[in-house]
Amino acid sequence: MQNLPKPHIKVEAFKQDLRRDLNRAMSQSPQTGYRLAPGFAGGLAGALAIVLVLFIARPEMPARLNAWISNTQATQTQVAETVGESVPMNALNSPNLHQLLVGGQATPARDEAFIEDWYAKQEQPARVKKIEDEKIYAIRKYQLTSGQRVVVFTELGDDGNNYKHVSKSEHVRAF
């Protein structure tokens, strides 16, 4: 079988055509890659910067995003003990509540809105009937020579001057 003459055909025109096509592909492919690489890197960096700016401008965004992605209720954390119920962590992250907590003056009307907004996040929304009690506290932080920190809660009188320390044994805490 090895003695059998096999076709040995020369296709010079095809060889030159293919060489041209390969040269064209060689000259195009690396340039395309190099042109795309900075654009891709720039786009990625821009997207990351936008996300970072969004997270800084709207701190509640990560938690909302997380809740949206996982589609489950965020871990509930007890932020304050009121009537033995806990408030969802993301309740405090809502834009309205955030505005109420950090902006403007603390007034009974704002408190009411705050409480309603707070309870609206829970399964059984409740409305405030009337303000039960109102007290003004001063909270001062001290550091002892031992390195411990102490927070003193002081209940202020109606005129703002007649103050009294609230029971030291209960309200003085060391961290």
Next chain:
Amino acid sequence: MVKDEKGNLISFEQLYDTYFQAIFNYTLHRVASVVVAEDLTSQTFFKALNNLWKFRWSRGSFSSWLYRIATNEVVNYYRNQKHGSLNQSETDHLAGQDRTDSELEQAEQELAKNSMFMSLNQALQKLNHEEQTLIVLRYFEQKPFAEIAEILRKRPGSLTMKTHRALAKLKTELERRGINHERIRRSFAEPTEAPYQSRGVQTGFAS
């Protein structure tokens, strides 16, 4: 650019010039059609160009790597043909779309003059892909078993046995078609008009 065994840089164009004819002959011997062989050669070199970064001399020669790509292309071609996703007219269009010269016609005419080769190729098609590859590489391309093993990523010992079995199957198939050793001998003793170069030989057909 690719580094050779000694670390010298070689351009892809140099490699193309070195191996074009060998790869074209190999695909031609596998498919017995100039148009298809051109198409497969083209695909082989484009794949080699796109995957050049993967090639390492330490894993074998560039020639073996090219033959491996060409072998895969041939197998894919037969698979596609079997599943009807590629017909002859499409292949003709692919290969000849940019050429209006008569080179293709002349080449096909030259191929047709090798009647015994064509008969042998038809019988070869009855073997499985691995057997076809072994016979073409060993007896048409005259590759040593060590190189065939490198191309197919197999052990040389197992290939020797497989090649002998493939030869026996081919012999049976040829005899079924009325082609025996004597007729083959007579065919190449007769002068041929085709301007091909006949090659050196090691041994005759398994007798």
